[in-house]
Amino acid sequence: MIALLLRDLKLAFRAGGGFGLGLAFFLIVTVLVPFSVGPQSSLLSTIAPGILWLGALLACLLSLDRLLALDWEDGSLDLLATAPLPLESVVTIKALAHWLTTGLPLVLAAPFLGVLLNLPVPGYFWLVISLLIGTPAMSVIGTFGAALTVGLKRGGLLLSLLVLPLYVPTLIFGAEVARLGATGMETQTPLLMLAGITAATIALLPFASAAVLRINLR
Amino acid sequence: MIPDLGKYADTVMWSYIVSIGLLVVLVAFSVMRGRKVRAELEKVEDRMTRHG
Amino acid sequence: MSIAAKANALWEYANPRKFLATSERVMPFFWITSIACIVIGLVWGFFFTPDDYKQGSTVKIIYLHVPAALMAINCWLMMLATSLVWLVRRHHVSALAARAAAPVGIVMTLIALATGAIWGQPMWGTWWAWDPRLTSFLILFLFYLGYVALWEAIEDPDTAADLTSVLCLVGSVFAILSRYAVNFWNQGLHQGASVMRAAAITGTDTEEKVSNIYFYPLLLCIIGFVLLFIALVLYRTGTEIRARRIKALLARERVNG
Structure with missing residues (x-):
C-alpha cells in the first residue's frame, strides 16, 4: 500500500505538469478576480473567502482527469485490480495521493493568495482550517x-x-x-458539518468508487 | 372568454404558455423518437427474417 | 393470489416482451385519463376559481407549478428505485425505465423553475432569488443533466446502466445533503428576510393556506401529472427496449455476416 502511494507520488512529481498545474491555475484565478470585479479593497475582502474556496475547488477539479487516466492507458489499473490489494484500498490510496499532490499545496498556497484579495486577518486561520478539512472530501469525490x-x-x-x-x-x-471566520463570527456549526461530510465521504465513497472501477474494468 | 386576470395577466398567461409548451415538446419528442425506433426495428427484423 | 405470488407476478414484467405487451394495453388508459385530468383541472382552475385576495390572479399558476415540482422529485425517486432494482436483480427493463424517465424529470424541473421565476417576478420583485427551495431545484436540475450525459457518453449498454445506477444512488445522497446545506447556507445569509418568507407560498406550505376552492382543481392537476408521467415513462421505456433490440440485432448481423 505504501509502495503504491510512493509510486503515485513519484509519478506525480516526475510528470512535472500535474503537480504545479493546479497551483498555477489557483494563482491565475485569484489574480483575475480583481480585474473582473474592480480593485476596491473592501469589496475584495468581502468576497475573498468565497473566491479562494471556489479557486481551490476548480483547481482540484482540473487535475481530476489525470487521476486514473494515466494508469488506465498503460494498463497498470488492470494490474492493480488483479493484485491482492482490494480495489477499495487502491482507490483510497489514489485519492490520498491526489490530495497530497493537489489538495495540500492548494491549502498551503491559499493564505498567500489571500493577501492579494485583502482577506481580513482573522480569516487566514479559518480559511486554512476549512480548506484543510474540505479538500480531502474533494479528492475522494x-x-x-x-x-x-x-x-x-x-x-x-x-x-x-x-x-x-x-x-x-x-x-x-x-x-x-x-466567510464567518473572516467576519469574526461563530464557525462551529458549519465546521462540524464540513468535517462530518469529509469523514462520511472518506468512509463510504471509496466503496462506490471501487464498484464503479470494477464495472469499467470488466 | 378569458377571465379578467387583472394586472397579472401577462404573468399567468406566460406561465401557462411556457409549461404547456414544454409538456407538448416533451410528448412530441418522445412520440417522434418512438415512431422512428419502431419503424427501424421493423426494418431490421424484416431483414433478419429474410436472410435467416 | 397470495402476496408472494403477486410479488412474483410483478417480476414477470421484467421480461421485455411481457412489458411491451402489457404497457401497450394499459397505455391508452393512462394517456386519456391523464390528459382528461390535466385539461379539466386546468380549465377549472383557470376559468372557475376566484383570484386570491393577496396574490391576485397569479394564484392560478399553482396548478402547473406544484404538480411539476412534485413530479420532478418523484421522478428522481422512481429512478432511484429502478436503479436499485437493476443493481440487485439485473432486470434490463428497470435500467431502461430509469433512462427513459430522466428527460421527463428534466422537463418537470424546468417547468417548476420557469413557472416559479415567472410567478416570482411580480410577487417578490425578482425572477430569481437564492431561496433554499429554488436553489435545491437548480441543483436537482444539474444532477439530472449529469445523469443523462453519462448515459449518452457510454457505448456499452450494460456498463452504462451500471454506472448510471451507481451515480443515481450516490447522487441521491448528495442531493439530500445539498438540500440541508442550502437550507443552512441561506439562513446564514438572510435571517428571515420578508422576501424569503414569501417563498413559503410555493411548495408544501401552500396546502395549509390554500382553501378548498383551489385545492380540488390542484388535486386533479396533480393526479393528471402523475398519470402523464406514467404514460410517458411506459412509452419511452418501450422505445428504449426497441432501440436496445435494434442494437443487439445489428451486432448479431455483424457477427454472422
Whole structure:
C-alpha cells in the first residue's frame, strides 16, 4: 500500500505538469478576480473567502482527469485490480495521493493568495482550517468521478458535470466557515458539518468508487 | 372568454404558455423518437427474417 | 393470489416482451385519463376559481407549478428505485425505465423553475432569488443533466446502466445533503428576510393556506401529472427496449455476416 502511494507520488512529481498545474491555475484565478470585479479593497475582502474556496475547488477539479487516466492507458489499473490489494484500498490510496499532490499545496498556497484579495486577518486561520478539512472530501469525490468516466475518450468535460453537483455541500459549508471566520463570527456549526461530510465521504465513497472501477474494468 | 386576470395577466398567461409548451415538446419528442425506433426495428427484423 | 405470488407476478414484467405487451394495453388508459385530468383541472382552475385576495390572479399558476415540482422529485425517486432494482436483480427493463424517465424529470424541473421565476417576478420583485427551495431545484436540475450525459457518453449498454445506477444512488445522497446545506447556507445569509418568507407560498406550505376552492382543481392537476408521467415513462421505456433490440440485432448481423 505504501509502495503504491510512493509510486503515485513519484509519478506525480516526475510528470512535472500535474503537480504545479493546479497551483498555477489557483494563482491565475485569484489574480483575475480583481480585474473582473474592480480593485476596491473592501469589496475584495468581502468576497475573498468565497473566491479562494471556489479557486481551490476548480483547481482540484482540473487535475481530476489525470487521476486514473494515466494508469488506465498503460494498463497498470488492470494490474492493480488483479493484485491482492482490494480495489477499495487502491482507490483510497489514489485519492490520498491526489490530495497530497493537489489538495495540500492548494491549502498551503491559499493564505498567500489571500493577501492579494485583502482577506481580513482573522480569516487566514479559518480559511486554512476549512480548506484543510474540505479538500480531502474533494479528492475522494473526485476519485469517484474519475472512476466513473475513466473508460471514456473525452471524459474531461463530463467529469466536471458529474463532480460539480457533488461538490455543492462541501463548498457551501467550507466557504461558510471561511466567510464567518473572516467576519469574526461563530464557525462551529458549519465546521462540524464540513468535517462530518469529509469523514462520511472518506468512509463510504471509496466503496462506490471501487464498484464503479470494477464495472469499467470488466 | 378569458377571465379578467387583472394586472397579472401577462404573468399567468406566460406561465401557462411556457409549461404547456414544454409538456407538448416533451410528448412530441418522445412520440417522434418512438415512431422512428419502431419503424427501424421493423426494418431490421424484416431483414433478419429474410436472410435467416 | 397470495402476496408472494403477486410479488412474483410483478417480476414477470421484467421480461421485455411481457412489458411491451402489457404497457401497450394499459397505455391508452393512462394517456386519456391523464390528459382528461390535466385539461379539466386546468380549465377549472383557470376559468372557475376566484383570484386570491393577496396574490391576485397569479394564484392560478399553482396548478402547473406544484404538480411539476412534485413530479420532478418523484421522478428522481422512481429512478432511484429502478436503479436499485437493476443493481440487485439485473432486470434490463428497470435500467431502461430509469433512462427513459430522466428527460421527463428534466422537463418537470424546468417547468417548476420557469413557472416559479415567472410567478416570482411580480410577487417578490425578482425572477430569481437564492431561496433554499429554488436553489435545491437548480441543483436537482444539474444532477439530472449529469445523469443523462453519462448515459449518452457510454457505448456499452450494460456498463452504462451500471454506472448510471451507481451515480443515481450516490447522487441521491448528495442531493439530500445539498438540500440541508442550502437550507443552512441561506439562513446564514438572510435571517428571515420578508422576501424569503414569501417563498413559503410555493411548495408544501401552500396546502395549509390554500382553501378548498383551489385545492380540488390542484388535486386533479396533480393526479393528471402523475398519470402523464406514467404514460410517458411506459412509452419511452418501450422505445428504449426497441432501440436496445435494434442494437443487439445489428451486432448479431455483424457477427454472422
